Amino acid sequence: MAVESDVLDELHRLRNRVPQLTGSLAASVDGLVLAHDAPGTDPEGLAALTAAALGVAQRTADATARGGFRELLLRGADGYVATYAAGPSAVLTLLAEGRVNVGRLHLEGRRSGARIGELVLAHIGHDRGRGPAAEHAATLPADPARPIGTLPVRTPQRPAHRPTPQTGGHRRST
Numbered sequence: 485m486a487v488e489s490d491v492l493d494e495l496h497r498l499r500n501r502v503p504q505l506t507g508s509l510a511a512s513v514d515g516l517v518l519a520h521d522a523p524g525t526d527p528e529g530l531a532a533l534t535a536a537a538l539g540v541a542q543r544t545a546d547a548t549a550r551g552g553f554r555e556l557l558l559r560g561a562d563g564y565v566a567t568y569a570a571g572p573s574a575v576l577t578l579l580a581e582g583r584v585n586v587g588r589l590h591l592e593g594r595r596s597g598a599r600i601g602e603l604v605l606a607h608i609g610h611d612r613g614r615g616p617a618a619e620h621a622a623t624l625p626a627d628p629a630r631p632i633g634t635l636p637v638r639t640p641q642r643p644a645h646r647p648t649p650q651t652g653g654h655r656r657s658t
Contacts, residue, residue, distance in 0.1 A: 487607035491519035491600055498596045504584035506563070509577045510570060510600050513538060518574060518604065525579070534567055534577045541567075555590070568593045571601020573608070 495508045499521060507522030515535030520527040541556045558565040564580040566589055576597040580589055 487603055488519045490603045490607070492521065494596055494599050494603065495519060495521040498578075498592055502578075502580070502584065502589060502592050504581040504589075505578055506581060507579035509534070510574055510604075511535065511577065512574055518600075522579060530577060534575055537567060538575055555594070557586075557590075564589065566590070566593055568597035569601070570597040571605050574601055574604045576600055 491510045495510065498508060499505045507520075507525055509520040509522050509525075509527055509530050510518040511531035511534055512518060513535060515532045517527045517531045520530075522530065537556060537558075538553060542553045545551060545553055552569075554569050556567040561582075563582045564578075564584060564586065566578045566580065568576045568578075570576045576593060578589065578593050
């Protein structure tokens with residue numbers, strides 16, 4: 485698949501620009517691996533976890549009126565996991581050492597995410613109607629401006645432990 489080799493090339497260039505990267509993965513928003521350079525990790529599992537985190541991040545952004553998903557940063561005791569939007573249909577997840585320059589990580593992650601998004605959209609356009617890429621393209625939104633990872637957001641409901649406010653003629657007599 486041509487998109488896989490192009491995306492993998494971008495992942496390798498990213499690792500050269502940010503030496504503290506320990507792994508990288510490009511995946512579709514629904515958790516399918518597009519390409520990976522993440523030794524010692526399960527790419528399918530990481531892609532599935534990225535899709536789950538993307539869903540939670542998008543819901544949180546929607547619930548707090550922060551707009552569409554752009555990026556997510558997780559800091560653990562031993563390093564960072566950063567996920568960036570890569571166009572409307574893909575995400576880029578980076579694994580980095582704890583000593584990474586986070587500003588540089590964001591700068592390079594955003595650039596690579598944009599480039600990977602362009603590669604994926606260009607490839608889907610060329611393969612529409614043929615092979616596995618076309619099957620995947622059929623599941624993608626027709627509108628490339630659609631925010632990445634858009635999911636239906638549940639309308640907040642009144643918690644069960646809070647009674648509904650009384651309205652009408654219930655008055656306490658004094």
